[in-house]
Amino acid sequence: MRVDDLNRRTVLQVFVAGGSAAFLAGCGAAGGQPAASTSGSATASTDSKSISITDQRGKTVTFTKPVTRVVTIPMPAASLLVAIDGGADHLSAMHNASWVAMRDGVMGTMFPRALELPHDVATQDFTPNVESVRALNPDVVIQWSDAQLVAPLENAGLTVLGLKYNGRQEDVDAWAAMFAAMLGKPERATELKAHSDKELAEIKSLAAGRASAGPSILYLNRFTGGLKAAAADTYNDFYIKLVGGTNPATGKDPLPGVGMVGLDVEQVLKWDPEVILLGNFDAAMPQDIYSDPVWQSISAVRSRRVYRVPLGGYRWDPPSQESPLMWHWLSDIAFPAARSELRGKVTEY
Incomplete structure (x- = not known):
């Protein structure tokens, strides 16, 4: 923000x-x-x-x-x-x-x-x-x-x-x-x-070497008590695009404003993201989305590609000393067929 x-x-x-x-x-x-x-x-x-x-x-x-x-x-x-x-x-x-x-x-x-x-x-x-x-x-x-x-x-x-x-x-x-x-x-x-x-x-280098664009990835800073998504000028938008994904909140039908912007589930249904990231800023877990009937038609839910952002030495959502681990983790999420040696990198860090 x-x-x-x-x-x-x-x-x-x-x-x-x-x-x-x-x-x-x-x-x-x-x-x-x-x-x-x-x-x-x-x-x-x-x-x-x-x-x-x-x-x-x-x-x-x-x-x-x-x-x-x-x-x-x-x-x-x-x-x-x-x-x-x-x-x-x-x-x-x-x-x-x-x-x-x-x-x-x-x-x-x-x-x-x-x-x-x-x-x-x-x-x-x-x-x-x-x-x-x-x-x-x-x-x-x-x-x-x-x-x-x-x-x-x-x-x-x-x-x-x-x-x-x-x-x-x-x-x-x-x-x-x-x-x-x-x-x-x-x-x-x-x-x-x-x-x-x-x-x-x-x-x-990994992103530049891919022949096609990655999935649409929506980052939700808040799920419980009202949705907030990472819109323009956010670090989350940066790393989604860094790994080769697209952010629907800054795409053809973007959210207005910058930072974490409120939205309703109808907008998410319209975007139909392929991957959803839940931030470490409330207690929401993937099961909360999987069990909600309103979300069942969304691609990320149907393919079980809803993930909570990790908490390591610090939360991986914002920039920190562990940001490279977030980049590699998200790259693995977006492109599961080309997984990195993330476990080794975590140990190294």
């Missing part, structure tokens, strides 16, 4: 409603699409005495040594920090939705200490619980860069790194660069980006 056009607090609150939440509901373009200008993109520089980082507000903060106590409020930040650091020892607390993702995914199994950490540091809409955060005495707090979210923390004397989100893989690269620098491990950001770039090139 284009959060430069909308208030991020309002946009992201939609994604955490119902407690089954995740960060950044699949949003924005990436990879092969032109990148929107992002002011204050992250840069980091280090020397033997200090670490200076310019956050995505354009504000520079300096640490005298690598940080050891980090509180994260944006939902993707906790898992990304652990992935870069190789453990949860330097994570002090996180947003509850981040904690839920760790509990329900593999991250909490790999790093059980993370599940013991406080996760009451912010409300659903990312408003910080300043007293809870101060009690942890963090070296730095990671927060969305909206002034109303940062100001209470800085007014309390806390050091804040502000993040912005445009729904692109480049967001992950920028955050990783900041996190790796402040942890004293800048090489980790370089490593992650190189790996991601390699996998992106592989997926593009």
